[in-house]
Structure formats: C-alpha cells, structure tokens
Amino acid sequence: MLLKKLTEASGVSGNEKEVRDIIIEEIKEYVDNIQVDKIGNIIAYKKGRKDSPRLMITAHMDEVGFIITGINDSGLLKFTTVGGIDHRILVSKPVKVGKKEIPGVIGAKPIHLQKKEERLKTLSLDQLYIDIGVNSKEEAEGLVSIGDYVTFYSEYVEFGNDLIKAKALDNRVGCNLLIDLLKSNTDLSFYAVFTVMEEVGLVGAGPAAYTVEPEISIILEGTLCSDDLDTEEHLIPTKLKQGPAISLLDRTTLFNIDFRKYIVNIAEKNGIPYQFRKTSFGGNDSGKIHQAKSGSTTATISVPCRYIHSPISVMAKEDYKNTYKLLKFILSEIEKGDF
Amino acid sequence: MNFNSELAKKLVNIYSPSGDENNIREFIKDEIKDFVDEVEIDSLGNLIARKKGKGKKIMLAAHMDQIGLMVTDIDDKGFLRFTNIGGISPVLSLGQKVIFKNGTVGVIFAEPVDNIGKLKLENMFIDIGVLNKEEAEKKVSIGDICVYESGFSENDNVIFSKCLDDRIGCFVLIETLKRVKNSDNDLYFVFTVQEEVGLRGARTSAYKINPDLGIAIDVTSSGDTPKAKRFAVSLNKGTAIKVKDNSILTHPKVRELMAEVAEENSIPYQMEVLEFGGTDSGAIHLTREGIPTGAISIPTRYVHSTVEMSSKKDINYSVDLLVKLLEKTI
Numbered sequence: 001m002l003l004k005k006l007t008e009a010s011g012v013s014g015n016e017k018e019v020r021d022i023i024i025e026e027i028k029e030y031v032d033n034i035q036v037d038k039i040g041n042i043i044a045y046k047k048g049r050k051d052s053p054r055l056m057i058t059a060h061m062d063e064v065g066f067i068i069t070g071i072n073d074s075g076l077l078k079f080t081t082v083g084g085i086d087h088r089i090l091v092s093k094p095v096k097v098g099k100k101e102i103p104g105v106i107g108a109k110p111i112h113l114q115k116k117e118e119r120l121k122t123l124s125l126d127q128l129y130i131d132i133g134v135n136s137k138e139e140a141e142g143l144v145s146i147g148d149y150v151t152f153y154s155e156y157v158e159f160g161n162d163l164i165k166a167k168a169l170d171n172r173v174g175c176n177l178l179i180d181l182l183k184s185n186t187d188l189s190f191y192a193v194f195t196v197m198e199e200v201g202l203v204g205a206g207p208a209a210y211t212v213e214p215e216i217s218i219i220l221e222g223t224l225c226s227d228d229l230d231t232e233e234h235l236i237p238t239k240l241k242q243g244p245a246i247s248l249l250d251r252t253t254l255f256n257i258d259f260r261k262y263i264v265n266i267a268e269k270n271g272i273p274y275q276f277r278k279t280s281f282g283g284n285d286s287g288k289i290h291q292a293k294s295g296s297t298t299a300t301i302s303v304p305c306r307y308i309h310s311p312i313s314v315m316a317k318e319d320y321k322n323t324y325k326l327l328k329f330i331l332s333e334i335e336k337g338d339f
Numbered sequence: 340m341n342f343n344s345e346l347a348k349k350l351v352n353i354y355s356p357s358g359d360e361n362n363i364r365e366f367i368k369d370e371i372k373d374f375v376d377e378v379e380i381d382s383l384g385n386l387i388a389r390k391k392g393k394g395k396k397i398m399l400a401a402h403m404d405q406i407g408l409m410v411t412d413i414d415d416k417g418f419l420r421f422t423n424i425g426g427i428s429p430v431l432s433l434g435q436k437v438i439f440k441n442g443t444v445g446v447i448f449a450e451p452v453d454n455i456g457k458l459k460l461e462n463m464f465i466d467i468g469v470l471n472k473e474e475a476e477k478k479v480s481i482g483d484i485c486v487y488e489s490g491f492s493e494n495d496n497v498i499f500s501k502c503l504d505d506r507i508g509c510f511v512l513i514e515t516l517k518r519v520k521n522s523d524n525d526l527y528f529v530f531t532v533q534e535e536v537g538l539r540g541a542r543t544s545a546y547k548i549n550p551d552l553g554i555a556i557d558v559t560s561s562g563d564t565p566k567a568k569r570f571a572v573s574l575n576k577g578t579a580i581k582v583k584d585n586s587i588l589t590h591p592k593v594r595e596l597m598a599e600v601a602e603e604n605s606i607p608y609q610m611e612v613l614e615f616g617g618t619d620s621g622a623i624h625l626t627r628e629g630i631p632t633g634a635i636s637i638p639t640r641y642v643h644s645t646v647e648m649s650s651k652k653d654i655n656y657s658v659d660l661l662v663k664l665l666e667k668t669i
Contacts, residue, residue, distance in 0.1 A: 234411060254424065254533060254539075260482065276482060293543070294382065294544070294547035296382050
C-alpha cells in the first residue's frame with residue numbers, strides 16, 4: 001500500500017531523502033526523464049503524444065516535524081519545531097529521532113507536579129523534552145546528535161467508514177496522487193515535480209518553477225478540514241467526503257478565475273463531487289510558482305484532511321478517488337487543447 | 340487649471356478587484372492604443388504598453404487592481420459571507436455598498452457586537468436583498484468578488500472616490516504617455532495586477548521587461564488631517580517623491596534625479612518618508628540582479644476607504660514631473 005509507505009517515511013522539511021527515494025523508485029519506470037535539482041526537488045518529465053501547453057503538476061514531499069537542539073546531562077533531548085505545529089498537541093507523543101530512527105517520546109512534568117497556574121497554560125517548548133530512554137548525556141550522544149531531525153511516529157491505520165489515519169497526509173496524499181497519475185496512461189506530456197521545504201516557506205517550489213517555466217500548474221495538496229459541529233458553517237474550510245477541494249485564494253495566491261471555472265466545469269460535466277476551499281488562510285507552493293519569472297497560471301486541488309500538522313491526520317478514501325478522477329479528466333480536457 | 344475629471348471618473352467606476360482586472364485592462368488598452376507602439380498582456384494579466392526608444396529601458400508601473408471582498412459562503416437565508424482581497428477594514432466596511440461584476444448590489448453589515456472596534460470580517464456579511472439561498476445563487480456564486488460601490492465627487496481642489504488607490508496612478512500614467520513626445524528612452528508603461536495582495540503583477544512584469552530603471556506611481560498617505568500621525572506629506576503641496584516605505588529604500592540616484600527634474604521645471608514636490616505600506620517599486624527593485632527603482636506618489640487621504648481624497652494639483656504635478664523625467668536622457 002503506497003500511501004502507508006509514503007506516510008510512514010520520514011521527510012521533515014530539509015530532510016526529504018527517504019521520501020524522495022521512495023518516490024523515485026515508484027516513478028522511474030513511468031517517466032522519460034528524471035532529475036533531482038540542487039535544492040532536492042524531483043523534476044520528472046513524462047512524454048505523451050501531445051506536448052503543449054507546458055503543464056506542471058506538483059506536490060511537496062516534506063512534512064512538519066522537529067530538530068534536536070540540545071542534550072542535557074540526564075540524556076533528555078531539547079528540540080524545536082520545523083514548520084507550523086500547535087504546541088498543545090506535543091505532550092506524550094511518540095517520535096523517531098535521527099537516521100537511526102531511535103524511538104522516543106515527548107515528555108513533560110506530570111499533572112501531579114504541575115502548579116495550578118501551570119495546568120492552565122500550554123506547556124512551552126522549553127518545558128518539553130524528548131526521552132529516548134537513556135541514563136546519561138554520554139549514552140544519548142552515542143545515539144543522536146544535535147541537528148538530528150525528528151518525526152512523529154504514527155502508523156497508517158484504516159478505520160471507521162473508509163477513513164485513513166496517518167501522519168503527514170499533508171502532503172503525502174498529494175505525492176501519491178501525482179505518482180498514480182504518472183503510472184496511468186496519459187497522452188498529455190507533463191512535468192511532475194515533487195518539491196522540498198514547502199512547510200518552511202515554499203522554498204523548493206520557486207527554484208523548480210524557475211527551471212521548468214510552466215505555463216500552467218496544478219498544485220496537489222492535503223488541505224485543512226475542520227468540519228466539526230462547533231465550527232460555524234461559513235468558517236468551515238472544507239468537509240470530508242465532499243470531494244476534491246478547489247482553492248479560491250490563500251495568503252499566497254489569488255487563483256486564476258478562468259482556470260478555476262474550467263476545472264469546476266470539468267467536475268460538473270463528469271459528475272464528480274467537488275467543493276471550494278473556503279478560507280484565505282494558509283498558503284502553498286503556488287505562491288512561488290505563479291510568480292516565478294514572468295508568471296503563469298495555477299490552480300490548487302486538495303484532498304481534505306482533518307487534524308493536519310499533527311501525528312493523526314485523517315482523510316477519506318473516496319475523496320482521494322474523486323480527486324484522482326478529476327485530475328484524469330482535467331488532463332484529457334487540456335489535451336484536447338481548449339484551455 | 341485643466342484637470343481631466345472625465346477620465347478620472349471613468350477609471351474609478353470600473354470594476355477591477357485583484358485577480359479580475361479584465362474590465363479596467365480593456366478600458367485602458369482602448370484609451371492608450373493610439374499613443375504607444377506595442378501593447379501586450381502577459382500571463383498574470385498585466386497590460387504592458389511600449390513606446391519604443393533607443394535609450395535606457397524604463398518601466399513605469401501603476402496598478403489596475405483594487406481591494407475587494409470574495410464570497411466564501413451563502414447561507415439558507417441568502418446572506419453572503421466573505422473574505423478580504425487586500426486590506427479591507429471591518430470598521431470602514433460596515434454599512435458600505437458593494438457591487439459585483441454582474442451589477443448585483445449589496446450592503447455590508449455585521450452580527451451584533453459589543454465593541455465595534457473589535458469587529459472582524461468573519462462576523463460580517465453581505466445582504467443582497469434576496470429572500471433565500473436559491474435566489475442568492477442566481478445572482479452570486481462562491482468565489483465571486485465584489486468591490487465597494489460609491490460615487491465620484493469633486494470640487495476645485497480635490498476629487499474623492501473609492502479606489503483612487505491606484506486608478507489615480509493609472510490616470511497619471513495614461514496622461515503621461517499621451518503627453519510624452521521627445522523621449523530617447525525605451526518606455527514601458529505597465530498597468531499591473533494584484534498589487535493589493537502582494538505586488539504580484541509587478542514582480543512578473545519586471546522580470547519580463549528587465550528594465551534599467553523602475554518607477555512606481557501610486558497613492559501615499561497624508562499627515563494633514565486633525566491629529567494625524569506625524570507624516571510630512573500634505574494634499575495640495577505637490578507630487579511626492581518616495582524616499583522609503585516598508586517595501587523599499589528608493590535608490591538615492593533615482594530620487595535625486597526626480598527632485599532635480601522637479602527643481603529644473605519648477606514643479607512643486609515633497610519628499611515622502613512613509614513608515615508603513617508598500618508599492619510595486621518594492622517588487623521591481625528586487626527583480627533579477629536588482630533594478631534601481633523609485634516611486635512617485637500622490638498624497639491621498641483616507642486610503643482604502645470609499646472616500647479616498649486627492650488633490651487635482653498634485654495629480655497634475657505628478658504628470659508634469661513624470662513627463663519631464665521621461666523626456667530627459669537618462
């Protein structure tokens with residue numbers, strides 16, 4: 001199961017190698033050209049019968065996580081976050097540290113020992129540490145080093161009514177979609193780009209777009225979903241099982257209105273459920289891509305994922321299927337040459 | 340004093356939020372086509388008009404877009420919820436009229452709040468006067484954008500209207516390109532898109548043009564209203580030559596050149612040291628290997644409201660300065 005493999009791999013921003021290697025292994029038979037650029041993006045080209053326009057489809061490989069910043073005398077590890085993580089979710093989470101994947105847990109003072117005012121506040125990073133079960137600094141230093149990356153440890157689990165729980169669905173689900181597209185037969189040539197360091201400021205996408213110079217790009221994402229009962233209807237960004245989410249705008253892009261309508265038409269014509277991503281919060285690789293060089297057209301299509309940027313993001317299988325279907329139809333429409 | 344009120348009035352009344360600048364682009368293209376050698380529209384939608392010359396490549400940028408509100412949700416009763424495109428103030432929006440591209444008019448109001456100062460856009464809505472969701476959906480869809488709707492007013496001194504930011508910059512560019520006659524320079528008049536959301540059109544058009552010199556034309560604030568924050572720019576005291584804002588420290592040679600040309604031609608000017616805000620110049624000067632860039636600003640009161648106010652004299656002086664600057668061999 002590819003999504004299991006992808007989500008259980010470590011790929012914190014700046015340390016995407018494990019994910020990159022899996023992806024290259026998966027796609028190399030299906031593309032005509034593949035390169036890893038200087039910053040670490042995979043830029044693959046799949047040649048079809050038809051070339052134009054210059055189409056690029058992207059998904060970022062990286063995920064949020066941590067970096068070790070210190071080791072104290074008792075062998076406990078201090079750390080900082082990479083990418084946007086809610087500090088309130090950190091306590092008691094299992095993690096894996098460094099290349100050797102040393103198991104650890106994020107620990108804190110137990111509730112019994114906390115003063116009343118401490119209990120009312122979120123524990124800060126200074127009050128948390130990673131415990132890898134050693135007794136001394138020396139012992140810890142034999143296993144980990146300052147600068148080691150840390151990922152959440154979280155197994156891929158299918159549960160409920162065809163839902164999936166895993167870490168890093170943002171954005172391994174996008175990677176998986178792009179891999180599946182490469183594996184399927186398509187008559188349209190396109191660039192498939194797997195970017196690095198999106199979570200720390202869309203770092204990889206700019207250089208990738210600079211190299212590829214796309215005319216049109218589609219950015220694939222696992223995006224925020226908050227469809228709980230307490231959220232007012234107009235503040236819900238996306239809902240599970242309502243189909244692929246088409247972005248209107250975010251902090252980094254006002255998505256091209258004509259291209260957005262073109263995609264909506266394709267969904268409607270083919271009876272694929274879709275929804276709009278109804279919030280302007282957040283941003284993605286599109287921000288850098290559409291402003292690279294002399295500019296280009298972009299759209300973002302996402303699979304809604306609850307609880308992203310945590311070890312337990314949740315998505316629905318049917319949203320994946322519908323997103324994939326929509327992408328296939330978009331490719332065949334673009335191939336006909338009417339956009 | 341001659342002031343082309345008719346053109347100003349037309350410009351501010353055209354619907355053109357960031358991301359959907361089609362209408363204004365068509366209008367400007369029509370207005371300028373007889374005065375330039377080439378016109379091009381790039382992939383983000385910037386309108387690039389060139390007056391060819393053998394000298395230095397100069398890029399002039401005024402943005403076509405205006406702030407707006409995008410519909411994100413339509414409730415059962417037909418009320419619209421929205422998010423901002425650019426700097427929309429909740430307080431200044433309360434009670435304002437808005438208009439959609441198809442002419443649908445609505446009013447902005449809010450859920451009851453205890454403290455009006457704490458008003459947030461997420462507690463506000465647009466009422467387009469329909470009875471239910473079905474009726475609303477016939478007029479408006481999720482993703483549609485509306486802009487403030489307000490009239491154009493003037494007296495001998497000033498004009499006031501919505502979106503003088505930056506239609507008045509477009510006005511200055513249009514009037515300039517009509518008047519510039521004897522220029523050796525290779526002039527690119529760029530009417531940019533998406534300035535209000537992050538100088539996006541200027542970034543990509545500057546990359547394409549790769550100019551030797553960049554100049555943005557935009558509104559700036561003013562410090563001449565009761566108890567205003569200290570800011571040495573006033574209406575009616577001339578065009579403003581930008582020294583800095585949050586997006587740029589203008590190239591000293593560019594601003595010195597501007598001041599020099601103003602002195603030579605007795606054009607009233609003031610130096611603008613702005614402690615916030617930004618203009619297209621911010622994106623242009625960081626393009627490729629860096630481009631010497633400055634900005635000419637039109638002092639404007641009440642920016643991002645429906646009643647922005649600029650002085651006719653200042654606007655005309657801005658045109659004068661730009662014409663003289665472009666006719667100089669640089």
